[in-house]
Amino acid sequence: MEDIIKTDSNILSELEADAATDVDSMISDDIEVSDSESLQEDELQSGFLPLPSGRALSLQETYDVMASENTAVIVLVGPSGCGKTTIESTIYQLFQREKLENHLFAGSKTIQGYEDRSFYTRINSRQEIATTPRTSRGVQEIFLHLRLFNEDKKQIANYLFADLSGEEIQAHIANVGSLAKQMPFLKNADSITVILDGERLANKYRRNGVIEEASTMIRTIFDAGLYSVSTKVQLVISKFDIISASDDSTISCFIEDKIKELQSLITRYIKNVTVHEVAAMPHDSSFTVGFGLESLLSSWDYEPRYLHSSPQYEFDEPIDSEFNKLFYKLRGTTHE
Ligand SMILES: Nc1nc2c(ncn2[C@@H]2O[C@H](COP(=O)(O)OP(=O)(O)O)[C@@H](O)[C@H]2O)c(=O)[nH]1
Ligand SMILES: [Mg+2]
Structure with a gap:
């Protein structure tokens, strides 16, 4: 046993x-x-595709985004140092904290591109002398991507941002044909955002140059026919904290007059022009980080030209079927 x-x-x-x-x-x-x-x-x-790098997208790479969902293309123009990159990267950083004007962050294909640009201007540290690096990039990789959910419209929209320095545009001024050829996305841009450097506007020896540069740039783009009937233009006065700190009424009078002149120049071509005062990364602590960016974001709102999906689409089936829930989720809307 x-x-x-x-x-x-x-x-x-x-x-x-x-x-x-x-x-x-x-x-x-x-x-x-x-x-x-x-x-x-x-x-x-056997030819597997590499994973996306998360860096800024080339024009070619934006086609996927544009073909699949509603997309607004925004081109920021202004001379080097006027604050374009700071505006782009501060918007991204603000979304890490909270929603902006009823827009919720719903993803980005260019997280690495944003992180590279945000490295020097972390809003948490709010550096005394912020040092946004000169935008260094391959000529091809210029688009930053944000995917946002609009709570009011219950809609997802993509935003593609390109920034062009005055110098880059200047390089093409001699040959208008080449501007159209090398930057075809300008013609299809939903918004052209012209940035006027507030720091230079606050300096009476430099302020005339700012206006001259801006009007040359506007004429160059619009005379080349790089706009459509639905293009919107935003005139943005950047670094508004510096203007406000100067406390000089002649500066505000000058700016008011010149903005009116620029507005009437633009309305010769298109009607939809808005003016914005912005301090994306103020050095003055009486201004909040991202001052004025919410109104700018709203002005870029996607307005349908070609509808990719009908937002009001209704089902015959009961709304709570699992298939419908999945459909709403994929579409990026809720069924309320
Ligand atoms: N005072 C102040 N400085 C700013 C603001 N936004 C940007 N700057 C500074 O302006 C400089 C140029 O900004 P950047 O975004 O690189 O300009 P870009 O060349 O047009 O992309 C940087 O040193 C920024 O710190 C702002 O709102 N207030
Ligand atoms: Mg830049």
Whole structure:
């Protein structure tokens, strides 16, 4: 009797040992790693696509976004140092804290692009002397991407931002044909956002230059026919904290007059012009970070030209079917 019991327990422990080896081999990292390495090589050979880098997108790469969902293309123009990159990266950073004007962050294909640009201007640190790096990039990779959910309209819209310095535009001024050819997205831009450097506007020796540069840029773009009937223009006075700190009424009178002149210049081409005072990264602590950016964001709102999906689409089936819930989720809307 004792022998039988012994034998049984021997069998049992053998079985346990076998099972343990199986589990060991199943969870062994070594085997996993070597398998997956050889698999990866095979996959690469059969032409697998690399993962997206998250960096700024090329024009080619924006087509996927534009073809799949409603998309607004926004081109920021202004001379180097006027504050374009700071406006773009501060908007992204503000979304990490809260919603902006009923817009909720719903993703970005260019997180790395934003992080690169935000590195020097973290709003949490609010550096005394903020040092946004000169935009360094491949000529092709110029679009930053935001996907936002509009709570009021219950709609998802994509925003593609390109910033062009005066110098880049200047380089094409001599040949209007080349401006159209090299920057075809300008023609289809939903918004052209002209940035006037508030720091230079606050300096009476430099302020005339700001207005001259802006009107040259506006004429260049519009004379080349790079706009459509639905294009909107925003005139943005950046670094408004500096203007406000100067406390000089002649500056505000000058700005008011010149803005009117620029507005009437633009309305020769298009009607939809708005003016915005912005301090994206104020040095003066009496201004909040991102001052004026909410109103600017609203002015960029997507307005349908070609509808990708009908926002009011209704189902015959009961609303709570699992399929419908999935459909609403994919579409980026809720069913309320
Ligand atoms: N005082 C102040 N400085 C700003 C503001 N926005 C940007 N700047 C500074 O202006 C400089 C140029 O900004 P940047 O965004 O790189 O200009 P870009 O060349 O047009 O992209 C940087 O040193 C920023 O810190 C602002 O709202 N207030
Ligand atoms: Mg820049």
